[in-house]
Amino acid sequence: MAPALAWLTALMVVPCALVLALAFFRRGTYGGIEYTFTLENFGLVFDPLYAGIFLNSARIAGTATLIAVVIGYAAAYAIAAAPRRLQPVLLFFAVLPFWSNYLIRTYAWIVLLNREGLVTQLLRWFGYTGEPPSMLYTEGAVIAGLVYNYLPFVILACYAPLSRLNPELAEASRDLGASALTTFRRVILPLTVPGIAAGAVFVFVLSIGNFVTPALLGGGRFQMIGNLVYDQFLTANDWPFGAALAMALIVIMLLVLMAQAIAADRASGHAAEARSNADG
Amino acid sequence: MTATTPRHRSLKISSIALGFALTLSAPAFAADLVISNWDGYMAPDAMAAFKTATGVSGEVVVHATNEEIMGKLVASGGKGYDVVFVSSPFAEVLNKLGLTEPIDHAKVPNLANLYPEATKLPHDVGNAFSVPYTWGTTGLCYRSDLVKVAPTSWSDLLAPSDDLKGKTTMLATDRWLLAAGQLDKGYSVNETDPAKMAEVKDLLISAKKTLLAYDDTTFYSKLVSGEALLVQAWDGWCNYGIAEKPEIKYVIPKEGSDLWVDTMVVMKASEHKDAAFQFINFMLDAKNHAWAAQNIDYKVPNKPAMESLPADFLAKFPNMAMPVADLVKFEQLRDVGDAQRDYSKIVSEIKAAQ
Amino acid sequence: MLPKREATPMAERSPATRRTLWLVLSLVFAFLYIPIAVLVALSFNEGGLPTAWSGFSLKWYASLTGNSEILSAALNTLIVALVSTAIATLLGTLLAIGIEMRRQYGKGLEALIFAPMIIPDIVLAIALLSFFSMLNITMGLHTIILAHVVFNLAFVCSVVRARLKSFDWSITEASADLGASALTTFRRVTLPVILPAVVAGALLAFTLSVDEFIIAFFAAGAGRASTTLPMQIYAMIRFGITPEINALASIVMAVSITALTLSQRLNRGVIGQ
Structure with a gap:
């Protein structure tokens, strides 16, 4: 145990603590760090500009989460309702794309959506002659990319509770x-809330911290927190502020996890009620 | 300036690269000299030729943007790099951070090849810490066959006519993005006055609504494919487009341009400084520098090299023939010190605007 | 705890429900696999561009090895x-x-x-x-x-x-x-x-x-x-x-x-x- 724990401590706990500490220092004029204690980096997080970027990221991540949950739940429901011997196969193929390279899956959408891309070709084939629609470098493209990349996880998370549902409950209710x-x-819904919550948390947390998808599918026109953190470290060379942003990201993540725990907790209460509804 | 290799050329380069891939792959870790440059910004066989000429072997590593290499240099104190290619304001910063080694003119005799104007550029008069490698202008690159009226002004990009809406791109890099607005308003490209910069910001936010994307790496292919019709571009980059599609043209807007200069600097942390100076000297050799001009399509500040360029090449890429006296009339982007933080914030505001 | 049982298999549902469920599955799988399939198909496209199919070729794989x-x-x-x-x-x-x-x-x-x-x-x-x-x-x-x-x-x-x-x-x-x-x-x-x-x-x-x-x-x-x-x-x-x-x-x-x-x-x- 000791070597593994030492590894995690040295290369995760210590570096993260270091980032937390960094956030309390000042940036030097030309990047680098000036070792004077300050809280201004955290203040800056609440500056209308950056707070706005947080809200905007949350909105984009939230939309992606909502769409992924709706599609993912429907898919999971359909899989759970398929003949039993088919279920593992369907599930496996639903999750398989998730394990191929993230960049490649994102790139596939550039191929599909660019002005001379496949979607345009398809429209022309159906007789469309007008201007090709702008699809790439829009918020829609960013959201589509996020949904596409994280959908398999939602399917998986929702499938688990759906597959354990007791069919007699639904029959009794009917x-x-x-x-x-x-x-x-x-x-059905109350009994499967924990799965939905787990899937939603996953999509939301990964989406809000993402910088690759907005960079590639958003054409640089959409700033999300991930891009902002990236920029502070690799473009603006303002590590202390980048560190403060990263910490804010962690706080959001923890809040979302707490919300999930509460939802799951409530759900177990509702589940009991649902059962008694059906049985009574 | 972000440079990349046009497609037809990259295939050629791949095949040449294959030639010495085997010899290079093993000793890559033991390279004597580490050069960081933009992809496709020097001869693919430059290191092999340098080795033949001097016996010193080296490795070229690639950075995508000035900011990327700056981040790495600041983080590592320049360790691991010998010669780095960066644009002049970034060279200034490296110098102010004490990361650059003073240029030892005795070890770089080919400095004599530089135009006199290139030895007294405002960012580094007398080439104390940087040696110019390429220079040029930032202007508008467009499809002359597809735009209704040829652009003449920055306003044609920032407030485009209806047929160009959604078909324009601007550079993503802070300073050049801001420069488009600063020039349009008639301000210095180093303007830091908050009231004036607020105007620039509003202008660029309104320009964003008609923009296809911010792009400083692939706008060239967007122009060739017709995805974009009018883009903010560095002159040499536009030449890539012209090479592939003669209908693509370059124009310096009537409000002017900046004078950008990409430089070579030697890192103070370098453990091979003599070899580094040898390398710079090698690059300034008239023949080698002319190769660069003719193959990466950027103007070089090397008098004999420029004078050796064939007439048909200059006819094909008219901006290559721009007189040096006209070029140096434009203002260079300079390091603005603490105001850089304001610039970053303004750019964040522009990019976050809906 | 409830006993582990599975949901009603499709076979026991009404034909309309069954069709809807299969439709959902088909759409989701199309969404998941079409982008990937397009990439793979294009990798064999002589011209290499999504604009037109110009014939089967392995040349992009060959050029990778170089x-x-x-x-x-x-x-x-x-x-x-x-x-x-x-x-x-x-x-x-x-x-x-x-x-x-x-x-x-x-x-x-x-x-x-x-x-x-x-x-x-x-x-x-x-x-x-x-x-x-x-x-x-x-x-x-x-x-x-x-x-x-x-x-x-x-x-x-x-x-x-x-x-x-x-x-x-x-x-x-x-x-x-x-x-x-x-x-x-x-x-x-x-x-x-x-x-x-x-x-x-x-x-x-x-x-x-x-x-x-x-x-x-x-x-x-x-x-x-x-x-x-x-x-x-x-x-x-x-x-x-x-x-x-x-x-x-x-x-x-x-x-x-x-x-x-x-x-x-x-x-x-x-x-x-």
Whole structure:
């Protein structure tokens, strides 16, 4: 155990602590670090400009999360409802793309969406003659890229609780006269909240800290926190401010994880209720 | 200036590279000299030729942008690098940080090849810490066959006519992005007055609405494919487009341009300073520098090299023939010290604007 | 707890519902696979451009083999992936055994092991960059390896732990009672049980390492000596797209997918962790 723990401590805990410490220093005129204690970097995080970038990132990440959860849940539901012997195969192929290179999957969208790309070709083939639509370098492209990249995880996270659902619960609910929609809303959904929450947290956390997708699919027109952190370290050479931004990112991550824990906790309460709804 | 290799050339380079890949792959770790340059910004066989000429072996590593290499140099104190190619304001910063080695003129006799104007550039009068490698202007590169009216002003890019909306790109690098706005407003490209910079910022935010993308690496291919019709470009970069599509043209807007200078600096942390100076001297050799001009399509500040360029080459790329006296009339981008932080913030605001 | 039962199979649902479910599945799979399929198809396109199919050709694959930058990047990636996987597998397995054998489930310990899997890449990347540059450590392939072990170790550990949950530790006590040394017990009793999980974890770590870009990008040193394949791919995408990248992408995908399929066969359900 000791070597592994030492490794994690030396190369994760210490560096992260270092970043936290960095955030309290001042940037030198030409980059580098001036060792004077200051809180201004944290103040700067709340500057309307940067706070705005945080909010905008949260909005883009939130939209991607919402879409991924809706599609992913539907897919997971369909897989869980497929014949039993097919389920592992379907699940495997749903998750497989997730393990291919992230950059390549993002690049595929450049190929699809650029003005002379496949989507335009397809439109022309269907007889469209007008100007090719602008799809690449839009917020939509960034969101599509994020959804595409993280969807498999949502499918996986939602499949686990769906596959464990007791079909008798739904039957009982229907026998008691509940509509399919009510059954879904009152019985199935509450029981699968933990899976949804886990999938959503994953997509949100990875999206909000992403810098590759906005850089490649956003054409530099969309600033997200990930890009901002990247810029502070590799462009503006303002490491202390970059460190403060990274810490803010960690705080957001922890808040989201806490929200997930609460949702899962509530869900187990609701689940009991759902069961009694169905049984009673 | 970000330079990259045009497609047709990169294939050729790959095949040449294959030639010495085997010899290079093993000793790459033991290279005597480490040169950092933009991709495709010097002869692919330069290191092999340098070795034949001097017996010193070296490795070229590639950086994508000035900022990227600056980040690495500041982080490492320049350790691991001998000669670095950066644009002049960045060379100034390296010098102020004490990371550059003074140029030993006795060891670089080919400095005599430089135009007199290139030895007294404002950023480094007398070539104390940097040696200019290429220079030129930043202007507009466009598809003359697809735009209705040829652009003449920065406003044609910043407030484009309807047919160009969504088909323009601007450079992503802080200083050149701001320069477009500063020049349009008639300000210095080193303007730091907050009120004036606020105007520049508003102008560039409104320009963003009609922009396809911020791009300083692939705008050339966007122009060739027709994805973009009018782009902010460095002159040499536009030449890549012209080489592939003669309909592509370059123009310096009537409000002017900056004079950009890409330089070579020697790192103080270098353990091979003599070899580093030898390398710079080698690059300044009239024949080698002429090769660069003719193959990367950027103007070089080397008098005999420029005078050796064939007439048909100059006819094909008219901006290569620009007289030096006209070129040096433009203002250089300079390091602005603490105001750089304001510049970064303004650029963040522009890029974050909806 | 509810008994483990599956949802009503499609067969028992109304035809309309069944059709809807299959439609959902088809659309999702189309969404997931069309972009990849397009890339692979284009890698065989003579012209190499998405604009037109100009005939089947392997020339982009051939030109890859002549690209020294890509070959050296591929070699670097292989070195990083193999070395970091080897270290991570050893350390991660020992960690998993240590935790499960002693039943030490401290909250802090769990967080420490969970953290590398959830910390945003960019944060770990800048943390390592700051750390290495402050200690004046020259960065290169070795620093990428050090960094990759961090998250690989966590993944291996969790895969092996999942296997150990159902392991009956009294067997090892019995083995010890019979006079076997700790090492013999490990080799003859524990290892055979967890071996599939160890190999699965190693393959998973290998896949992660081959594809990892952000941390490698920040932890890399100067130049080609520490440029990995994902870094090369990123540069290729940023610097104008050449058709070679489609061929390269297809190969990289094939490698990752093969490693994952093997891992999955060895240890069912590993994907989810």
